[in-house]
Amino acid sequence: MREGGENAAPEINQNQSDDRRPPFMSHPRLQLTGITKRYPSVVANSGVSLAVQPGEAHAVLGENGAGKSTLMKIIYGSVKPDEGSVQVDGRAVTIRNPQEARALGIAMVFQHFSLFDTLTVAENVWLGLEKSLSLAEVTRRITVKAEEYGLPIDPARPVHTLSVGEMQRVEIIRALLTDPKLLILDEPTSVLTPQAVDKLFVVLRKLVAEGCSILYISHKLHEIRALCSACTVLRGGKVTGVCDPRQESNESLSRLMIGAEPPPLTHRPQRLGAVALQVQGLSLTREDQFGVDLEDLALNVQAGEVVGIAGVSGNGQKELMLALSGEDVRAAATSIRIFDQPAGRLRPRARRRLGLHFVPEERLGRGAVPTLGLAHNLLLTRDDAVGRGGWLRMGALERQAAAIIERFKVKAGGPMAAAKSLSGGNLQKFIVGREIDAKPKLFIVAQPTWGVDVGAAALIRAEILALRDAGCAVLVVSEELDELFEISDRLHVLAKGRLSPSIARADATVPLIGEWMSGLWPGSEAGAAAGTPHLEVAHAAA
Numbered sequence: 097m098r099e100g101g102e103n104a105a106p107e108i109n110q111n112q113s114d115d116r117r118p119p120f121m122s123h124p125r126l127q128l129t130g131i132t133k134r135y136p137s138v139v140a141n142s143g144v145s146l147a148v149q150p151g152e153a154h155a156v157l158g159e160n161g162a163g164k165s166t167l168m169k170i171i172y173g174s175v176k177p178d179e180g181s182v183q184v185d186g187r188a189v190t191i192r193n194p195q196e197a198r199a200l201g202i203a204m205v206f207q208h209f210s211l212f213d214t215l216t217v218a219e220n221v222w223l224g225l226e227k228s229l230s231l232a233e234v235t236r237r238i239t240v241k242a243e244e245y246g247l248p249i250d251p252a253r254p255v256h257t258l259s260v261g262e263m264q265r266v267e268i269i270r271a272l273l274t275d276p277k278l279l280i281l282d283e284p285t286s287v288l289t290p291q292a293v294d295k296l297f298v299v300l301r302k303l304v305a306e307g308c309s310i311l312y313i314s315h316k317l318h319e320i321r322a323l324c325s326a327c328t329v330l331r332g333g334k335v336t337g338v339c340d341p342r343q344e345s346n347e348s349l350s351r352l353m354i355g356a357e358p359p360p361l362t363h364r365p366q367r368l369g370a371v372a373l374q375v376q377g378l379s380l381t382r383e384d385q386f387g388v389d390l391e392d393l394a395l396n397v398q399a400g401e402v403v404g405i406a407g408v409s410g411n412g413q414k415e416l417m418l419a420l421s422g423e424d425v426r427a428a429a430t431s432i433r434i435f436d437q438p439a440g441r442l443r444p445r446a447r448r449r450l451g452l453h454f455v456p457e458e459r460l461g462r463g464a465v466p467t468l469g470l471a472h473n474l475l476l477t478r479d480d481a482v483g484r485g486g487w488l489r490m491g492a493l494e495r496q497a498a499a500i501i502e503r504f505k506v507k508a509g510g511p512m513a514a515a516k517s518l519s520g521g522n523l524q525k526f527i528v529g530r531e532i533d534a535k536p537k538l539f540i541v542a543q544p545t546w547g548v549d550v551g552a553a554a555l556i557r558a559e560i561l562a563l564r565d566a567g568c569a570v571l572v573v574s575e576e577l578d579e580l581f582e583i584s585d586r587l588h589v590l591a592k593g594r595l596s597p598s599i600a601r602a603d604a605t606v607p608l609i610g611e612w613m614s615g616l617w618p619g620s621e622a623g624a625a626a627g628t629p630h631l632e633v634a635h636a637a638a
Contacts, residue, residue: 124150126147126311127183127184128144128181129181131146132179133167135517137517142334148311153309153310153324154309154310154311155324156311158331158353159331159353159549160549160552162330163332163334165313171311174193174194176192184200184201198274203272204282205264205268205280207283207313207520211255212255213254213256214254214255216253216254216255217249217251217253217255218234218235220266221270222234224274238251247295249262249265257384259413277308279300281300281312284296292408293319297323317341317346321341324342325341325342327341327349331353350550350551359554361554364565366401368400369398369400371396371435372397372434372538372568373395373397375433376431377392377428378390378416379393380415380424380426382415383415388410390419390593393595397571401585402571403569403572403587403588404580404584406587406590406612409575413457413542417457417573420540420571422442422445422452425441435537450537452538452539453534454477457546463527464476466516469512470497470501471496471497473530477531494512504526508526521549522552524544536563539563540573541570544557545574560572589612589613591615596617
């Protein structure tokens with residue numbers, strides 16, 4: 097491991113990639129020198145230098161707001177640097193837009209998707225490919241690639257009907273269809289199941305073996321150690337160290353990234369209270385042809401416990417969250433009860449009066465209004481800063497936003513900073529903090545630590561457990577099995593619009609939950625057809 101001060105020149109160990117470098121390639125695939133990018137309230141990148149060799153998987157590691165995404169956008173031509181130079185295959189280039197980047201063989205999968213909601217999957221992919229290809233040919237290639245990479249998607253579906261996980265599949269397939277020489281992946285596995293991640297890594301290792309270079313951003317340290325042979329660490333927009341992640345531990349990588357190891361979570365004995373959320377016989381037909389029908393869901397969450405829901409994205413999570421939050425009020429009034437009050441027909445504001453606060457999986461657009469400041473975004477779920485006659489008490493709003501920024505360590509240009517100006521992880525911390533700060537009695541959160549660094553993830557999970565210990569009922573929907581195992585008291589699995597029985601965290605295993613994700617749990621139709629053993633036998637086998 098190599099570390100340096102803020103102005104230390106990075107040292108790149110090339111030993112791991114020289115043996116794979118094609119003999120005709122004597123230059124790095126990508127060479128950045130002295131890249132600097134300034135914004136009015138922050139210097140996102142300061143003198144960053146980085147080299148990526150042909151046939152190398154190179155990680156860029158750093159906490160939220162460290163400048164990783166800005167650097168990737170500079171490479172992809174979405175952002176223009178103020179200083180510094182870029183070389184591709186030994187040739188100095190000025191990349192003015194993504195089209196020029198693609199012409200150089202650079203493809204990127206964004207953490208925040210760049211898709212047109214009103215177009216189909218095939219039409220979105222078509223926009224980024226050669227215009228000589230017909231839409232029918234693009235549709236065929238999507239189908240082939242999706243099957244090859246284990247990322248199933250229907251090319252004819254409009255993007256607005258997709259779940260977040262399905263949108264991410266579209267981004268990955270679109271990038272791979274360009275046969276890139278340099279593939280940039282920004283949190284590509286944040287909403288993929290462990291099985292899908294394994295399949296994706298098979299593809300990425302194959303690309304690396306064929307000479308493709310990969311720039312990989314992830315907060316999942318075990319993924320970086322499994323895939324990458326080099327790692328550049330950013331802190332505060334500057335390179336602070338370079339290492340071979342295969343020679344590091346999660347703890348040492350955490351120290352490089354945030355200067356410390358995240359504190360361990362503390363689990364206290366449960367003190368269960370009243371049933372805060374009761375779902376009984378919840379059935380809803382899909383609102384569009386690409387949705388998922390919810391079939392006879394049953395679920396209880398008591399005060400003082402965390403209940404987790406696992407599952408592959410696109411199996412009814414979106415529909416369930418809309419029904420629980422009050423955005424979909426088609427359910428029978430008594431199919432959803434909040435503290436024994438029929439709530440199936442109540443709108444979100446009425447449910448908040450009963451103590452429910454909700455964090456959606458989509459940050460921008462649903463969790464926050466991109467162009468509004470953080471203080472104004474409090475108004476989406478908070479009414480206490482509205483005075484008589486509807487006048488806003490801006491001083492109170494700004495103080496509340498500032499308190500959330502401080503408590504949850506949000507890196508932002510103050511309470512009035514636009515939501516879209518924050519990094520994905522920092523915006524997530526603010527949205528989660530906004531709802532926790534409201535002191536909910538029932539807290540429902542989808543993908544609580546999506547794209548959040550290890551330190552921030554530990555903070556959010558600790559706050560969720562503190563809510564539980566204070567007597568709040570918590571329901572967490574997450575694609576992260578490790579996260580659910582870490583914070584849940586009980587687990588369910590959602591598959592094809594059906595909900596499994598609950599299982600205590602102590603009895604759950606990754607193989608068992610993975611099996612249930614296919615709908616194979618005791619008592620299910622799929623499980624009966626496959627001869628799934630009883631729960632006790634399944635535990636023993638796992």
